[in-house]
Amino acid sequence: MTKGWIAVVAGALESGDGQWLMHLRPEGKHHAGLWEFPGGKVDPGELPAAALVRELAEELGIDCVASDLVPCGFAETPGSDGGDAEGSPALVIMLYRIARWQGEPQALEGAGMGWFTPEEIAALPKPPLDAELAARLFHFR
Template sequence: MAEKNPDNALAWIAVSAGALQRADGRWLMHRRPAGKHHAGLWEFPGGKVEPSEKPTECLVRELREELGIGLDTINLVPAGFAEGAGENAGSAIVILLYTARRWEGEPQALEGGAVGWFTPAEIARLDKPPLDSLLAAQLFGGVGAA
């Protein structure tokens, strides 16, 4: 998973994120809840990959916990990645983005915040964390960038 530096701190943290697309072509974005880093900003939902997990397994777990939906790893397609410096010059973050067009259940914001369905042009106008802006630009060919 993550490489360690000589000071025994993680050099980078792997995060899996999902870009869910409905049949009508709209994409799900998750609004970060109050009290969390990047509170109020819109992101592709997901979370940190645990040492015992593959990135796709992490995403299945995170979307079940955050959105209450069921996914099969076979329905996850790699779509891109973004890398950035961590908070306060901490470990770098690498977000691995996957798309999914099939899942079970209706996504809900189970941990606070909100969910919404947007076109790529609407996503471009949402306030997003920097790495999510990069991921949107990759996914939508520049249309979803801030």
């Protein structure tokens, strides 16, 4: 039996020239060396948009306004029984599209970041949920 679920938020930052920001997972973390939309876990009692504003400030050093975040999709894992009594919780990532922020994004956490076209993002190695989110956002098949 699956033990609950973990809420995660991610931001699809869109530059004015058709490129999108992707974040490189650092060594020592799950999915290390793969590209993802930046974000992180929603803390208990925190609204998803507020969590993403906080996460982007921590990871990229930018300031966003929650009302500027536009929900654009989600993806989830089913969780698993993990062979123990508690099981592994499901993971639900909520993706927000972001076109406005203050500051210049920097890789404050993680192994790096870069700006990519949707076609380039399709070719990047990504965790499964980020691949699913990118396919939905950019209408890949």
